[in-house]
Amino acid sequence: MKTKKQKDKILFTPGPLTTSQTVKQAMMRDLGSRDSEFIAIVNEIRQKLVELGQANPDEYTAVLMQGSGTFGLEAVVSSTVPPNGKLLIIINGAYGKRLAKIASVLKIDTITLEYPENTIPSLREIEDALKADKKITNVSVVHCETTTGIINPIKEIGEFVAKSGASYFVDAMSSFGAVPINLPECNIDYLVSSANKCIEGVPGFSFVLCKLSSLKETAGYARGLSFDLLEQYQGLEKNGQFRFTPPTHTLAAFRQALEEMETEGGVKGRAERYRKNYETLLEGMRQMGFKEYLRPENQGYIITSFLYPDDPNFSFEKFYENLNQKDYVIYPGKVSDANCFRIGNIGRIFEADIKALLVAITQTITEMGIKLK
Numbered sequence: 370m371k372t373k374k375q376k377d378k379i380l381f382t383p384g385p386l387t388t389s390q391t392v393k394q395a396m397m398r399d400l401g402s403r404d405s406e407f408i409a410i411v412n413e414i415r416q417k418l419v420e421l422g423q424a425n426p427d428e429y430t431a432v433l434m435q436g437s438g439t440f441g442l443e444a445v446v447s448s449t450v451p452p453n454g455k456l457l458i459i460i461n462g463a464y465g466k467r468l469a470k471i472a473s474v475l476k477i478d479t480i481t482l483e484y485p486e487n488t489i490p491s492l493r494e495i496e497d498a499l500k501a502d503k504k505i506t507n508v509s510v511v512h513c514e515t516t517t518g519i520i521n522p523i524k525e526i527g528e529f530v531a532k533s534g535a536s537y538f539v540d541a542m543s544s545f546g547a548v549p550i551n552l553p554e555c556n557i558d559y560l561v562s563s564a565n566k567c568i569e570g571v572p573g574f575s576f577v578l579c580k581l582s583s584l585k586e587t588a589g590y591a592r593g594l595s596f597d598l599l600e601q602y603q604g605l606e607k608n609g610q611f612r613f614t615p616p617t618h619t620l621a622a623f624r625q626a627l628e629e630m631e632t633e634g635g636v637k638g639r640a641e642r643y644r645k646n647y648e649t650l651l652e653g654m655r656q657m658g659f660k661e662y663l664r665p666e667n668q669g670y671i672i673t674s675f676l677y678p679d680d681p682n683f684s685f686e687k688f689y690e691n692l693n694q695k696d697y698v699i700y701p702g703k704v705s706d707a708n709c710f711r712i713g714n715i716g717r718i719f720e721a722d723i724k725a726l727l728v729a730i731t732q733t734i735t736e737m738g739i740k741l742k
């Protein structure tokens with residue numbers, strides 16, 4: 370039984386996110402990892418993920434990987450760059466930097482093209498970099514940089530990568546399922562997302578959508594055992610099983626989450642709800658006098674960064690705590706050159722939740738004595 374104290378707060382964050390009751394309920398059972406019912410769940414999830422990527426199952430596959438989203442990123446970086454390969458990482462935020470950190474820990478030869486967090490990477494410079502350095506074998510970029518909410522042009526970048534012959538890896542952690550992505554059209558070889566972002570499952574695994582012809586060329590590349598993407602794929606293909614203990618409960622919840630996504634109208638339906646959340650939030654915040662960090666043309670509908678108000682009474686810690694007391698959880702900023710906080714538009718939240726949050730923010734700034742206009 371839930372007591373008043375255990376009431377779930379509403380999460381306006383980049384994940385884990387608010388999930389439906391029915392997704393949580395789907396976890397309430399113990400499934401054996403070799404049970405035929407569980408294996409059927411895994412197969413169904415893998416198939417549906419390929420469909421969400423608008424890809425042909427003869428050409429693409431979904432490899433599930435235990436752990437959070439970063440584990441999926443590490444699986445791709447560690448298993449798909451050839452032993453003497455060179456990785457180009459396009460960076461305009463903290464998650465691009467994380468990819469560079471992974472490559473550095475793995476001692477992979479890496480070059481980066483780095484841009485300010487409010488700026489779309491230059492396609493021209495990417496094209497030039499690929500032309501100038503023929504040693505580049507792999508290219509990585511983040512789709513929605515959750516640092517700010519900026520959306521990077523993965524299709525346009527993919528065209529240059531394809532021309533260069535390099536392998537293309539997109540971190541679409543916070544966008545997959547909510548922003549339409551056509552894997553073959555974007556020339557994507559590997560795309561990573563996780564259970565607890567826009568598909569609205571609970572945390573516990575990430576998934577890698579892989580172009581089969583590329584994946585099959587990576588034998589011997591892996592720099593670790595648990596993260597070996599090709600072996601994980603081969604294990605799943607052989608008997609439908611994970612090589613090591615799978616997050617059975619999380620997978621059962623995820624299957625339910627996929628079903629609820631279909632009911633909502635798939636990626637399109639989800640995109641509409643999140644966009645409505647975003648528009649409602651932006652309008653309400655602007656009315657109060659808050660200003661967003663990004664220019665509107667660069668801003669996606671996943672998460673929004675707002676600048677701290679220019680008022681000595683504002684303290685993020687107090688603002689956060691006050692909202693938290695009202696059962697609304699927002700998120701600190703991650704931008705390096707501006708003081709921001711973030712509000713996520715994703716998860717099982719609706720326009721009514723955004724409106725309730727706006728009321729709580731209005732109350733909070735009044736209580737804190739902040740004047741915005």
Ligand SMILES: *Cc1c(COP(=O)(O)O)cnc(C)c1O
Binds near residue numbers: 511541
């Ligand atoms: C959430 C997120 C990650 C990291 O995921 P974890 O589950 O915290 O490991 C990576 N990249 C992007 C773009 C994200 O939004």
